[in-house]
Amino acid sequence: MIPKKRRTEYPLISIITVNYNHSEVTCELIESLNKISYPNIEIIVIDNCSPDDDPKLIKRRFPNIILVENPINYGFAAGNNYGLMRAQGKYVLLLNNDTVVAENFIEPLLEKLESDQSIGAVSPKIRFFHTPDTIQYAGYTPIDSRTMRNFSIGYNEVDKGQYDFDRETAYAHGAAMMVPMEIVKQIGMMSYIFFLYYEEADWCARIYNAGYKMFYVHNSLIYHKESISTGKLSPMKIYYLNRNRLVFMRRNIKGKDFYIGIFYQLFIAIPKNALKFFFKGKFQLFHAYNRAIGWHLKNLFNKEIHENPML
Secondary structure, three states: OOOOOOOOOOEEEEEEEEEEHHHHHHHHHHHHOHHHOOEEEEEEEOOOOOOOOHHHHHHHHHHOOOEOOOOOOOOHHHHHHHHHHHHOEEEEEEEOOOEEEOOOHHOOOOOHHHHHOOOEEEEEEEEEEOOOOEEEEEOOOOOOOOOOOOOOOOOEEEEEOOOOOOOOOOOEEEEEEEEEEEHHHHHHHOOOOOOOOOOOHHHHHHHHHHHOOOEEEEEEEEOOOOOOOOOOOHHHHHHHHHHHHHHHHHHHHHHHHHHHHHHHHHHHHHHHHHHHHOOOOOOOHHHHHHHHHHHHHHHHHHHHOOOOOOO
């Protein structure tokens, strides 16, 4: 066996995470980052105006981090963008605050990006934190232009090594994705219009449309606690998922596929799901669907939907 060549250069990697009301959770992430083997990182924590939390405790515990306290919660996409504006690294790694990382998770991601200049984003294998032998993500299938849904490869499967190979993926995972800063400068930052959900899928679509590939990297591993900020099923989650599913369509689906998809969403998928909650007496969830549609009626000609903020 040929011994692996020892790395002699360690480009700076800017790790960006967004905090909202979960400073203790964010501290658990930083604690795991302080144990990694890669020696050259900066950690940028963006607090999105947490109303029931003191983000300053993150800085007190970890004085070497960069803490940005936003005066207003402009959303998850904007939080990441503020991190991108502060980042000094050759590579940026967007990492959900409800994740915990393996010691050597960075090196495989970096090596993959450096191995091929046509790769624009990479994500690690993601397992569930509370069932650490179970896979959440080993790549994504493409989004169906009608249903606007796709599937996480390996989801809920016990990890027996069945996905222990790198593969091209339709989308990187928003919980952990590394991108060269040069590509961020080329395509721009995340669209502010999303606020929450679908922003990373839209960003990946722009990376792909600029001519780059995305890869799942099997020998990089993180653990994801999932849905700490928004809950398993909340009115806010339903509102933004459905609102932004249509925003994603308006930004990325073209021609006949767009009209078929819009018809399916407005007259089949959304009414069916909304009525299901109505008949179960879950009226807050029912109204969340109505508000999602209402937003699009009010913003039918809003040019901001198609804007891409540049770095």
